[in-house]
Amino acid sequence: MAFTVNIYYTGKNGSARKFAQAMIDSGIVEDIRAESGNLRYEYFFPMEDEETVLLIDSWQDQHALDLHHASPMMEQITQLRDRYDLHMKVERYISDASGDAALNDSFIRE
Structure with missing residues (x-):
């Protein structure tokens, strides 16, 4: 069963963003994405929290x-x-494939 892990990294003085950049620059991110079974590995920055x-x-x-x-x-x-x-x-979070995804279609703009 597929699942997602959200990890919030928090530091000071921009250290969390520097960490994410170091992960990318070192090639670790690409190595993880290439691992068997990895479906997604992406960093995002909360708009209201520059330290996370x-x-x-x-x-x-x-x-x-x-x-x-x-x-x-x-x-x-x-x-x-x-x-x-x-x-x-x-x-x-565990992925849930149950239910009728079409019910959400009216809320999604592609």
Whole structure:
């Protein structure tokens, strides 16, 4: 079952944005996106909170995430988080394919 993890990275003096940029510049983001089972890995910036970065991280299943967590790149990510002195809040959402998605169509503009 697919799921999404939202991670809010919060720091001081722009450190969360610097962390996200370092993740991109180092190639770690592309490596994660290339991992088997990764469905989405994107950073977003809340408009009303310049000290927080939101990571939306989606995986095919728990096994894929477990493999990611066991990979050598997790040490690199941990080192970057420590370098930028970030704190984290994590939310986890399970994808729900039930229901009639067509009911939402009138609210969506493509």
